[in-house]
Amino acid sequence: MAAEPGLQELRELVAEFQPGRGHVLPALHKVQRTYGWVPRAAIEAIARQLNTTPALIYGAVTFYSDFRTHPPAKFEVAWCCGPACRLRGGEAIREAIQEELGIGLDEQTPDHRFGLHVGQCNGTCHEAPQIWVNGRVRGNLTPESARDIIRSLRDGE
Amino acid sequence: MNARLQKLIADAKAAWQAEQSSGRIRVRVTLDTSSIARGAEETLARLQEAAASRKIDADVGITGSWGFCWLEPCVSVRSAAGTHAVLYGNVTPDRVNELVEAIAAGRDLPSLALGVIEGNATAEIPLLEDHPFMKGQVRRLMANLGRIDPENIDHYLAHGGYEGFGKALEMDAEAIVKEVLDSGLGGRGGGGFPTGRKWDFLRNATSSPRYLICNADEGDPGAWVNRILMEGDPHLIIEGMLIAALASHADEGYIYIRYEYPLAFERMKKAVAQAYEKGLLGKDILGTGKNFELIVFLGAGSYVCGEETGLINSIDGYRGMPRIKPPFPAQAGLWNRPTNVNNVESYANAPLILRNGAQWWSSVSDAKEKGxxxxxxxxxxxxxxxxxxxxxxxxxxxxxxxxxxxxxxxxxxxxxxxxxxxxxxxxxxxxxxxxxxxxxxxxxxxxxxxxxxxxQSACILDLCLFFLGFCEDESCGRCTTCHGGTQRAVEILRRIAAGGGRDADLENFENLIGTLVWSNCLHGQFAMTSIKTSLKTFRDEYIEHIVDKVCRAGVCKGLMPGRWARRAAPQPAAAAAS
CATH class of the missing domain: 3.10.20.600 (Ubiquitin-like (UB roll))
Structure with missing residues (x-):
């Protein structure tokens, strides 16, 4: 796992953002794009840059489900919870993946290679039920094919 | 029309004509989130490879969605002479070679063809407009989808793009509002409130700067119409916002796109950058002295930001919690300034209304709702x-x-x-x-x-559990009625599904229905709608679950499977609700 970036580095990263311009989310996005997650120090750096309190930035980070406060796993598996996926057997896919990985939603395997979280429908419902592995849709799943995907990722290295 | 705009359009049309008559075969691959999920990137790469290696002498490019999402990737092939073009579906990477062979041999590939899009039908391939999926469709917003490259502003300009804006430039704000009001355009986000009235509120606002927001936080699971538009014809939305800006004297606009649509975000950003380059956005637009800045804003995964004041708070940099109205956004919205929020589709209709007139626009529908x-x-x-x-x-x-x-x-x-x-x-x-x-x-x-x-394989209570669970997750947490009420509803539904239904539960639901309507925003007010509506029409199923401990669909694991269940034997109750 990469070391947590230092405050100075983070300050430089968010130096372009200004107070009162709606820059909280853009700044957080830039941090997450750079490191894959939002480190604690980034909250401080953004708060200082935007002339506001760390509490407000922390409030935003925790309000929005797509900001991570921990480094991502190597394979981030998003399980689509949408209605089309649910109707086409999405719950069984979730159970299969959870069993295969031995983790629940919003958890990571101890080796940080797999993380599992809920994904919100992106409108590729023709591929239901589906998961996204690091953003790529893997669709038309059965519990068996979902397990196969996880296994092949696990053995892939 | 504005001379600079006229020149932009004329140049774009000339470039399009030149491209059309280049004497090369034109291959266009639908590249959007739906088609990428089905392998369109690889399909595109293989076609480009075939063109690069001179296996086919073709110009390979990208386009937006035709709407055939289940048959993606779609690929259109236009003959070198430009007289015959066919749309193919299901051109997955493993089938693309067939298509390459056919193109190289100068023949059609009827096995994958959906229809002829230019020229006459052939013995084997009918016209696309005769395809059952296309019949009855009136493609206005989607007119350019599948035909132009969404990443090329000239393509949009060559197809009537920014003409509506050109007309609006010659009208005063009141006249633009009147045209939109006359058309009968209603908000497309679900409310149906007259868009022209909203613009008029902003026009009559007393302070400035004023803001326009395009709500592209299409959070409803199972809806992807805004995504299709943004990924296929982003300039339509920009033009719509420009027209709205003229109508309401707005200074700055935001397009708020949800985090789950990264491609739509990239395409919108690219389109906005191109519009700036052409002088259609920014300071002194086309030399008219008018200014309008447009910012593409990425959300971060919150359904309730689709509520207009939640969205405003989100841009402001706060948690996306809906505000208490009044004041309404037209009085105090973004940074407490007058603000108008419309759905993607609402803005996208404005160019069509201005270009072709309110009468033409509203003539298409017999219903009360026009367009x-x-x-x-x-x-x-x-x-x-x-x-x-x-x-x-x-x-x-x-x-x-x-x-x-x-x-x-x-x-x-x-x-x-x-x-x-x-x-x-x-x-x-x-x-x-x-x-x-x-x-x-x-x-x-x-x-x-x-x-x-x-x-019938779906269980109504399970569906309600999903919808209520979604509402619980996405509740902003302000109103106890909403965050507490959805939690109670989820608890009760889970208990019923696990076999613990009680006689009082129907009354419990009624109580919750009566309570949640007192929430501040639509999210809480409508969170119980799925239970409220299904309690009326699927009451038997509730009673079966609660009293008889039977789930007719066999979905609820703590209950006996009923007549529609596909599972052979009942599962032990120990495996109940997770």
Whole structure:
């Protein structure tokens, strides 16, 4: 796992953002794009840059489900919870993946290679039920094919 | 028309003509989130490879969605002479070689063909407009989709793009508002409030700067109409916002796109950058002295930011919690300045109204609601896709004609008209028209266009559990009625599903229905709609679950499977609800 970036580095990263311009989310996005997650120090750096309190930035980070406060796993598996996926057997896919990985939603395997979280429908419902592995849709799943995907990722290295 | 705009359009048309008459075969691959999910990137790469290696002498490019989402990747091939063009579907990477061979041999490939899009039908391939999926569709918003490159502003300009804006430049704000009011355009996010009236509120606001926001936080699971538009024709939305800016004297605009749509975000950003380059955005637009800045803003995964004041708070940099109204956004919105929020589709209609006139625009629909509406449909349907039709046809049309019927052999049980807040209707309501009123009369709403159909293998309580669980997750936490109420509803539904239903539960639900309506925003007010509507029409199923401990669909694991269950033997109650 990469070391947590230092405050100075983070300050430089968010130096372009200004107070009162709606820059909280853009700044957080830039941090997450750079490191894959939002480190604690980034909250401080953004708060200082935007002339506001760390509490407000922390409030935003925790309000929005797509900001991570921990480094991502190597394979981030998003399980689509949408209605089309649910109707086409999405719950069984979730159970299969959870069993295969031995983790629940919003958890990571101890080796940080797999993380599992809920994904919100992106409108590729023709591929239901589906998961996204690091953003790529893997669709038309059965519990068996979902397990196969996880296994092949696990053995892939 | 503005001379600079005239020149932009003339140059773009000349460039398009030159491209058309280049004497090369034109291959266009639909590249959007739906097609990428089905391998379109590889399809595109292989076609480009074939062109680079001179296997085919073709110009390979990208385009937006035709709406055939279940048949992606779609590829159109136009003959070198430009007289014959065919749309192919299901050109997955493993089938692309067949298409390359056919192109190289100068013949069509009837096995993958969906229809002829230019020229005459052939003995083997009918016209695309005769395809059952295309019949009855009126493609206005989607007119450019599949035909132009969404990443090229010149393509848009060559197809009537920014002409509506050109006309608006010659009108005063009042006249633009009047034109939009005359058209009868209603908000496409589900509310149906006259768009012209909203613009007029902003026009009459007393302070400045003023802001326009495009709500592209299409959070309803099962709806992807805005995504199709943004990924296929982003300039339509920019032009719509420019027209709205002229009508309401707005200074700055934001397009708020949800985090789940990274491609739409990239395409919108690219389109905005191109519009700046051409002088269509920024300071002194086309030398007219008018200014309008446009910013593409990425959300971060919050459904309630689709509520206009939640969205405003989100841009402001706060948690996306809806505000208490009044004051309304037109009085105090973004940074407490006058603000107007419209849906993607609402803005996208403005260029069509200005270009062709209110009369033309409203003439298409017999219903009270004017104009066309895009719908997507999914669930237990054979074909999950996207269409554009005038308001008014029956829901049945969506299912049977466009959706290709149910995917399984079980009968239809019901459908959800649009989003987790919109409610659940039984199969007997399948002949309701796609207009706003019948749903309002039932205490629900049509929603933003994502219809989900389900057959008898679905359990109503399980669906309600999903919708209420979604509402619980996405509640902003302000109102106890909402965050506490949805939690109670989820708890009760889980308990029932695990076999612990109590006689008082129906009354519990009624209490919650009566309580949540006192929430501040629509999210809380409508969170119980799915239970409220299904309690009326699927009451038997609730009683079976609660009293008889039977789940007829066999979905609830703590209950005995009933007549529609596909599971052979009942599962032990120990494996109950997670």
């Amino acid at each position: 066309t509406k895009m719908f997507t449909f999914s669930g237990h349907v054979k074909q999950a896709g996207c269409i554009e039709i005038p308001f008014g046809p029956k829901v049945r049309t969506l299912l049977e004609q466009y959706g290709g019927g149910l995917s399984g052999d079980l009968p239809l049980k019901g459908f959800q008209p649009g989003g987790p807040l919109s409610g659940i209707l039984p199969a007997s309501d399948i002949d309701l028209p796609l207009t706003l009123d019948p749903y309002r009369e039932r205490g629900m709403f049509l929603g933003s266009g994502g219809v989900v159909f389900f057959d």
